[in-house]
Amino acid sequence: MPRRGPVGPLCEDAAVGSAARSTSRPGLLEGLDPEQRAAACAPRGPVCVLAGAGTGKTRTITHRIAYLVRSGHVAAGQVLAVTFTARAAGEMRARLRALGVEGAQARTFHAAALRQLRYFWPRVVGDRQWDLIDGNKLRLVGQAANRLGMPTEAEVLRDLTGEIEWAKASLVGPDDYPAVASRLGRDLPEPGTRIAELYRMYEKLKNEAQLLDFDDLLLHTTAALEEHSAVAQEFRDRYRCFVVDEYQDVTPAQQRLLDAWLGGRDDLTVVGDANQTIYSFGGASPRPLLDFTRRFPEATVVRLERDYRSTPQVVSLANQVIGAARGRPAGSRLRLVGQRPDGPPPRFAEYDDEAAEAAAVAGRIRDLLDADVPASEIAVLYRVNAQSEAYEQALSEAGIPYLVRGGERFFARREVRQAMSALRTAAAGEPDGEFVPLVRRILAGVGLTEQPPPGGAAKERWDALLALVELAEELAATTEGATLARYVAELEQRASAQHPPTVEGITLASLHAAKGLEWDAVFLVGLAEGTLPIQRADGDDSAIEEERRLFYVGVTRARQYLSLSWALSRSPGGRPHRRRSRFLYGLIPEDHPAARVPRTQPRAAGSKSRCRLCGSALNATLEVKLGRCTNCPADVDENLLARLKEWRGDRARQLKVPAYVVFTDATLLAIAEQRPTDDRALVAISGIGATKLERFGAEVLAVVREAHES
Missing domain, CATH: 1.10.150.80 (HRDC domain)
Structure with a gap:
């Protein structure tokens, strides 16, 4: 194999010959910084992009795909790009479309596996295709637990389900589960042997009902490729180039599927940041990312450290947060360099109780709204979902609209279903008229008025319909000759992938749910010991470091305004015995009132x-x-x-x-x-x-x- 060293920062078109020059889109690489450009036009073969938060990784990898297609290295239909959320996959497809690349597949691991499994099922299994478990699997786990005389309370079932999901993602079967869980020191809701019995019973009931869960999609697709040479050959003839986003979060099951896809080939680009590994509890590991150059010694490695998302003030705080981490491997030592103009310094605030903290946050949000910061560009992020209640109440009392991320799905809302039905009917009739005004007229028939209602549920419905119009405007701006039929197809694809458009309102979300998103203003709330880091992480250094990385992810979601706060008591009048998070030590300016260290606080960073x-x-x-x-x-x-x-x-x-x-x-x-x-x-x-x-x-x-x- 020829050696692939680092490529030059300008990556002249001459490197790919005159044929490439004739097919390359003019200006395709313009606007990329030297490191992004090096990654985008690296030669075919293994490429590892170590991309810090806000460094333009999606832009980089979509330009890489476009460059490979335009320079003739691969046909668009031979590209399979996978990522971890439907939203990220949808964004990737939109960017590729804007770059003139049609036909490249951009999906989540599970969506790609489902598509392949459905295609190959008749050849591999032969009978009718099994159904995918609708919604979560708690009901089936509950049936298995009931048969075994195990607890069936909802909270316990969630923990038990999480253990089964972790085991399957980690390629651990029921027989091996007790020993592996014990060796790794997992906190178990029931004895390991009992969970193994539950695991077996769940699989038995699932198979008897001819059902598949999400983990099965990966496992069965992998088996089809590994055990049926004709299936593997057909797949590998179709797909020749692979791109994996968020590679620090792959599970053993996902890595094995990727290996089956590759089949010994090396046309693979991976992008990730070990500093953002926050899903270890689900089996994810940054090890494949960190060991990439051991597996592919000839790989091109590019480091992206220029942060275009956040102000230097936010970037500096983020570097302080992750710089305090213990045992950082070499591949994770990215230091972000802010590229935006200066912004306000991060705010720190301590409150007597959670209600006071929520009220103050709502007041600050009102100030930002009055300063013309859009509601959709403001987020309140917390460690656990139960923390949202206080902020829902405070925002409601302040008359500020909000959305709880992870609540009712956009495409499941009644008004959205009605709108899609009307659009689908109109598209079938080939209506005349300019595209975007036509969409507005159709949606007027299901409730989109010229002026928004004053508030409440009617305003929420109006906002959802307006989001559909804005999506039409986005399509018109990025696709030449956009039509109503093309727009309906885009909506269908987004509904299938659960990739909703932006709806106006403050976002309330957990730190895990915020991964991959960004806002102009971010409020990190509830930063107290026992919440961040969470109580169950205490006593486990690796778990504490994952909590630190979660905090880092939260900080790096903010573009300009960042507020960090905590409360000393849960309820008004409660005893003020809470301590602010250990992760805040060394971050708060010394002259800030919150910088005082109460006698009950842990020692500051640097003090033993x-x-x-x-x-x-x-x-x-x-x-x-x-x-x-x-x-x-x-x-x-x-x-x-x-x-x-x-x-x-x-x-x-x-x-x-x-x-x-x-x-x-x-x-x-x-x-x-x-x-x-x-x-x-x-x-x-x-x-x-x-x-x-x-x-x-x-x-x-x-x-x-x-x-x-x-």
Whole structure:
């Protein structure tokens, strides 16, 4: 194989010959920076693009696909690009269309696998195609759990379903599950052997009903390619060039499918950022990205570090956040360089309680709206979905429209279904008239008025119809000769892929749901210990680092305005025992009022906790929690620890939650060693914040007192 070294920053067209010059679209590479250009016109073969947040990775890879097509290296129909969300795939298709590339496939892993499986099913299986499980699989998991006499409460079923999904994504079968889960130290809602039994029963019930889940799409497509040479040959004759976006998030099942697609070939471009790996709980790993050059020693590697999304102030904060991470591998050491003009510094704010925090955020959002920042360009991001309630209430009281990302699907809304039906009917009749005004006239028949209604549900319906008009305007701007039939086809494709247009309103979303998105203004809220990092991550250094990366993802969603806040208590009048997130230390300016460090706060970054027995510096998360280094003898009260575990078991059963949701084993061990006697001593233990104190503090202190008196 000829060696493929780095390409020059200008990548002259002469490198691809006169034929390429004649077919290349004029100006195709104009507007790309030197690194983007190097990636876009790298020679065919393995290419690894290490792309930091906001560095234009989608622009880069779509230009690479267009360049390969226009220079004759590959036909558009021979390209398969995969990414991790329907929205990202839709954006990729739109950009390719704007570059004049028609026919290239841009899909999620699961959508691509479903399409291939349906095509090859008659040849591989022969009978009728099995149905895809509609919606989530909780009902089927519940049936399996009921047969085995296992808990069937919704929260437990969600945890059990997550374990089955993790196992299948990680290529772990029921027989191997208990040992693998134990080796990896997974927090399990039930004993590993019982989950393995549930896993087997779920698969049995699913197969008897001739159903497929999303994980099966990957596994069965892989099997079809690996076990049927004729199927593999037909597929590989069709697709010759592969592009994988967000490669840091591939699971073992996705990587195995990709390997089956490649079949030993190397026409592969991968793009990713190990600093944005936030789905390890689902089996994702950055290892394939970090090991890419080991697998392909001749690969071209390009680093994108120029951040075009965020102001230098936001970029600087993001670099500080990820720069504090421990154990960063070489392939993740990207340092962003802001390219935008200066903007306002990030805001930090501390509030007495969550209601006050939400009210203040709503007030600040009102100021931004008054300054003509569009509502669709503002987001409130939080760690867990339950945090949205306070912000929904505060925004409602302020009369500010909002959308909860992950709520009702856009294309499932009644007015949108009616609109699509009217558009479909009109397109079948080949109507006359200019495209965009025609769309407006059709939608007027289902409720789109010239002026918006004053508010409420009517305004939400109007906004949804207006979003359809704006999508028509976008199509007209990017596609020459756009027609109503082409527009309806675009809507059908978006509905199938769940890629909605933008609807005006403040976005409320979890940090995980915000991945891949960006806004002019971002509010990161609820940044308190026990929430970010989340309680169950304590005691596990790798889990803490994933929480840090999640925080980094949140910071890098902001283009211009970034606000970070936390509350000392959950409810008004509650005890102010919450501590701000450890990730904020070193970020807040020293002269800021919130920079003070209360006595109950963890030590600031750079300051070492000391072992209470030998005085040595403590580094590991578990050591800091216990207040001693692991080499020193445990000063644990075994009687107290047993009582605490018994109490935790009772409370978990009462609440119908896994035991670790009450307190982790590491937290109970710390309590049994330090034996706190009051609230202050209890919240000084890492992992016990205001919420835990308010809910369980009195009970825990009573257990400690009873154990001491017995």
